[in-house]
Amino acid sequence: MTYQNILSQTSNGITQITINRPSKLNALNRDTIQELHDALEVANESKDTKVIIITGSGEKAFVAGADISEFADFDVKKGGKLAAKGQELLFDYIENLSTPVIAAVNGFALGGGLELAMACHFRVASINAKMGLPEVSLGVIPGYGGTQRLPQLVGKGRAMEMIMTAGMIDANKALEYGLVNHVTGEGELIALAEKIAGKIMRNSSVAIKGAIKSINANYKDGVDGFKTEIKQFGKCFGTEDFKEGTSAFLEKRKADFPGQ
Structure with a gap:
């Protein structure tokens, strides 16, 4: 299958899916969300895939948010449909996938990017990662599961503060909060994710x-x-x-x- 916004490759039981919009800091738009769903569906149904790793291209961003230009003129009805469709197609889909999904967070994971990472079964991050849900600074709230998954991972109080201040936390703070499982050097992120994937693949x-x-x-x-x-x-x-x-x-x- 050919993709315009992502890369997908499978080797030794691991499918690595890379969001590949570096000029947009890998921001999520509707086409990218659809392509991610399609690639995940293919990987989940493949006997060659035992673990999926999702990451972003380049060194600056995992996913720096949603593509705001796509919905800046939406009304109430369109906004609700946007959230519902995105959650069904990608975020809830990942969470309930039967194949383990690891988010390898490199650089910025903001808004929809952090929501994507939180939908994965667990997360590892490079030391330069920055994470946050800044939606309230745009007059909107997280709409892809952020208000639900963040409290589950870091606790209600911390989630309230992160969302209401629209602030970012660094990789070490994310590790302290339990938002990520491991932090490693910038050049060692995928290797760490693959090492964990290898341990998973030994099991049933x-x-x-x-x-x-x-x-x-x-x-x-x-x-x-x-x-x-x-x-x-x-x-x-x-x-x-x-x-x-x-x-x-x-x-x-x-x-x-x-x-x-």
């Missing part, structure tokens, strides 16, 4: 899929996360991965999971 992809569903269930209204966990736990017992994992453990050898 079927079990990981069930774990993602169970963890996400805890954050959904009207869903009992414990019941979801019980259901997913039980389903594991009917998989080939469970048979291989337990056999390998008892036979004192490394498991070779079939992913079934």
Whole structure:
């Protein structure tokens, strides 16, 4: 598949998707959101992909925000549709993807860029990363899940302060807050993400899929996360991965999971 705004390549079980609009600091527009969805769908359905890494091109930005020129003249109805469509097509889609998604945050991750990173299953950042949700400085609020995911990750008080001040935090502060899992040098970011991806790929992809569903269930209204966990736990017992994992453990050898 050919893309205009992103790059996608797969090697050794990892698909790296790069937002490639460096002249716009990789800002998200409608076409980029659609292309990201398409690339993620292809990767998720591919047997060659075990882990997905999302990053931005260049050294300045992961994603510096949404493309404001696209919606500056929107009215109430169009604004609501913009948020609903974006969340369905990309942000909620990533969060519920069965393939693990790591955000490799290089440089600025602001507005929709931070919302994209937060939708991923977890985040690693380069030391030069700057993160924030500055939407209130434009007279609007985060519309791609930022008001929901940021408090889940850093706590209500910190999220309130970050959103209301429209300020940025650096990589080390993000690490302290729990917004990112690891911080590394600028030239070592992808290598770190790939190292973590390698550890993930040693394990059962079927079990990981069930774990993602169970963890996400805890954050959904009207869903009992414990019941979801019980259901997913039980389903594991009917998989080939469970048979291989337990056999390998008892036979004192490394498991070779079939992913079934």
